[in-house]
Amino acid sequence: MKKVGIARSACLALFVGLAGCATGPGGGSIYVPVGGEDRGQAPEPPRADIPDDQQERVWRKSEQPVVSKPKPDDTRSPSYSESGDQLPAAAQALVRDAEQRLRQGDPAGAIARLERAQRIAPRSSEVYFKLAEAYVAGDNLGAAEQFTLKGLSVAGSDERMQRSGWLLLADIRRARGNVAGADQAEARASAL
Template sequence: DQSASTEEPDEKDLVIVSPVPDDSGIASQQDFDEIRTTVNKPIVPISPSVIEPSKQSAAVVTLLDSAQQYKQDGDLRSAQTSLQRAQRIAPRDPEVYYALANTHRDLEDYALAEQVALKGVSIVQGQPTQLQHFWTLIADIRSEAGNLSGAEKAKEMANRY
């Protein structure tokens, strides 16, 4: 409910708008004065600290389960495909990135495995346990790829968490 207020609104509450002319087609000074004294408050305050990450959708859970089964059966390409579909559905889900990076590693596509794992690192910023897991995976990927100095650097990063 918007109503004119006799109190001066805080500067942070002001919104600059242009009045819509009345039937005469002319906006009056009164229109401007009414707008200046009307404060619009948000219906529900939004605070990033209270927003919880979304839970995994049923489709993502199913795709992760399928990928795990494909891996156990030795069908790494099908596992990769399932995980890529899960990634499209949940592009910020660290579990998907971890599993996909691991699958690329199993396929010996080390460059892509590292790239996906590094994307996972960017997603889990501020989550020390997750960061440690991703950096350990990156160390393993680099080691298997023959990049021993890079593997050492990744181990050092993992040990920070």
């Protein structure tokens, strides 16, 4: 029982000690509400020498002035581009390296280089068409057709790229046995 009594006495002493920490010198509260004023003090009146619009004010969320956002320009360009993106120098170097690897019979190496070029220039139809050629060399005609279609979708109104894309698609579809699809692609190419 002596141990319980000692423990209670220690807890009581700790509690009284902590309670004393909550008061400042002179017995006043040490807690200051948000805004930095003590509740016992009156708020500072606005200064007469500073215009109202320049005085600092703390706004509640419900009192905050409404600030209108600027309206977007109606002269924005359409979401598609007139032609595919131009290749940055890094992507051009990767495409040249991929072409070299294709000539050496390394379609997997060419695909790896072209995928890096595609990450650099994701809206370049040229990169997608080169990827399609690399997949044809690797005998993956399904992926080749998909990359050709993607290249056509980002080619914009560049007739030269559109024509080469449709002819590439015709060759891929013919190799897959889709003669009707190949004929349609050739018709689209000749219509340009």
